[in-house]
Amino acid sequence: MERLTDQDLAELRELCPGGVSMNVDLASISQWKIGGTADVILRPSSSAQVANLRRWFHERQMPHVAVGLTSNLLFSDEGLRVPCLQIGPRMGAVAINGTNVYAQAGTWVPGLARKLMKAGLTGGEHICGIPGTLGGLICMNGGSQRKGIGTSVVTVESVDQGGFRCVRSVTDCGFAYRQSVFQGNNEVITSANLRFVPGDRAVVRAEMRAILAERRQKFPRKQPNCGSVFKSNPAMYAEIGPPGEAIERLGFKGTRVGGAEVSPEHANFIVNRGGARARDVLALIAAIKHKVECATGYQLQAEGHYVGASGTIMPLDGGSQEDMPPDQPGCGGPAGP
Known part of the structure; x- marks a missing residue:
């Protein structure tokens, strides 16, 4: 894969001043603490910078990938050879005006929930424990207690692959349970307008x-x-019950592959016990899916995504050329614990 030249890097530093980092250990930014080395990470501070960067890549037909705080990503053990846009704290501005809230996509979700509480607004309590960015939350229509952030969205601004900015109303965002149009359109969310309702601050805090x-x-x-x-x-x-219950009944709690372990606390979590690699996590996911389908007839679907060295992003249970373990045997085989 063609690497960036010194001239390329100089131009990128002009487009993203103060936000260009080279040879970044992906394990240092990964919530899973897994991944090889990224050649370059770009951390823009505005929608305009995102648009200019994506336009620059488009004009050169150069692939790139965009991430947030990586709370639902698994990076390849081989690292990342394409430029990476990371939407994070440099794009974390929030403005509250009555019941209307403007927030950039890099806003940390628990911090946003606290700001809503302090402003006496209700409707955002369910996001208070989700450790990611607003952009990622909107993309996944994330939330807790079977709620989704989409119910609070008014409009979402994004930047397409060519660097053009787009504003969608909530009805055009395709929100469904843990789904949105942004999961398949290769756009980068840059900000959103949200609406909440007045509430009792003490009740919201409680x-x-x-x-x-x-x-x-x-x-x-x-x-x-x-x-x-x-x-x-x-x-x-x-x-059957929630995924964690089905996985626990099959005896997976505490099961390890390499440094990856099905958490003894909650079977729908895979934790890094130290030195885990992407292929360890993928092997556990494949074994769990196989056994659950054999036992229940239901196919589990992964929430997170895998980021390959070439920048390809796919569901965690979608496989990969570099890290995916061998195919699972039939339902009578020895996969799993």
């Missing part, structure tokens, strides 16, 4: 504390992880 306390009791916090690995399927939930 609900947020209760949600955080429940998360602390249920979910692993000490080892690096990317949150829930598998999505909840409403039909499976009604018949």
